[in-house]
Amino acid sequence: MLKQDNLSVTQDCHDCPIRHRAVCARCETDELGLLEDIKYYRRFEAGQTVIWSGDRMDFVGSVVSGIATLTQTMEDGRTQMVGLLLPSDFVGRPGRGTAAYDVVATTDMVMCCFRKAPFEDMMNRTPHIAQRLLEMTLDELDAAREWMLVLGRKTAREKIASLLSIIARRDATLNLGALDGPVSFDLPLTREAMADYLGLTLETVSRQVSALKKDQVITLEGKRHVTVPDMSRLLEEAGDDTDGGMLV
Amino acid sequence: MLKQDNLSVTQDCHDCPIRHRAVCARCETDELGLLEDIKYYRRFEAGQTVIWSGDRMDFVGSVVSGIATLTQTMEDGRTQMVGLLLPSDFVGRPGRGTAAYDVVATTDMVMCCFRKAPFEDMMNRTPHIAQRLLEMTLDELDAAREWMLVLGRKTAREKIASLLSIIARRDATLNLGALDGPVSFDLPLTREAMADYLGLTLETVSRQVSALKKDQVITLEGKRHVTVPDMSRLLEEAGDDTDGGMLV
DNA sequence: GTGCAGCTTTGATACAGATCAAGAACGGAC
């Protein structure tokens, strides 16, 4: 796995890599100061569980670097991933004392945590935080609803293509950019995690990834590094509106 | 269909049946006054489309009475319902100009609409509205994530049982209450709409409803009126945590 | 280097739910 110790423990919000996308995005300098007082960093290693569903949760926070998953599990063990947490994504729910989902780090990860009570307090006083949180929550709701279509109506092949295009897209937004030429990225998920996201078995995931490779929709180097020569082709396979429409 | 003309066009927010659950729930009397100035009512008949995905949308609003569905459609016609809108539920997204989903009234329906620009304006000035909207959006996000588990991992029978228990539950919250004795309610959805919600075909829905009836998990009077003699049995069939746990 | 553990691929087979195809039940118009 990649070492990311250069990010080690940021202290100053102004230098923070997620400063302009996280829940603090709209805060003014003075508001940031208040946040600095109640924040602390936590690191997690790949595979480590951040919180178990049902546990008491006395903090909320933002993913600073790395990736985590949000999953739900039935008593008999069937599991469904309900969210993928990327840098700047928010964890926890103000006004609720216990975690609703399991949160697991899939790569090494750094979180910027806020003690829950003071954070809730601040939310009531500084509208910039609540406004930004509303905006982020609405975005997540849209993402969840898009995912409902994937889960309910798409074929296995379309599901894989959908997942790949989502990862490709936000990899592009997060890092460099440019979605016209070939795009490549590392899959942050195992086949099993992909299966849990897509409502499939890991065998089906493996077969469909192989099929997309055989049909030259994607290229693989190793098992995790994916190259997409033609993004619009991938979107077509995903069953999404084809016009290559990269609407912002 | 039921006539609901007694609800005709409420004018005074204080008498509004959704006063304490809608986006205006936390407003004080003076804030309600401001809302009164920008609100207007619209009625829709069963089957009528409220908005088409992609259309310009110059209002947001709340369902006052009746039921609507939120659906997404792929180019080839596959459709997935992504939300069920009940009285007090909010329609539209502040800060966005076009509808993201089709909204269709499944029963006769009354909506309390607010012109979008003044509403957004007011949101920035009265935190009570933004706070309540955040809370409601977080609830919807939870519901969407719960639904992802249903769509991704449950069997057809479990899906039907899940849908019935959700309808039963909120029917109880909305109207009278009491979930220990037998519960009965009218299905607000056709078999096809149920199928669209559950990611199934209408034939499968029909078969599984019949199967639940044969196994005496439910009783039917006509095709739409359902009685659940034992709610915990239904929850068991849904694969949900069994303890009958009606946690608030 | 060898051995092992976790991840992944591939194959054979089974089955849940889709699809195709009739009819049956119900409600409204006349």
Place this chain on the structure above:
DNA sequence: GTCCGTTCTTGATCTGTATCAAAGCTGCAC
């Protein structure tokens, strides 16, 4: 009452994905 359109049920068959099973790959510990 009859007719017709819509919604729903039921049956026969097909198929995509799950399940069961085995083997390949990769990287780490030693």
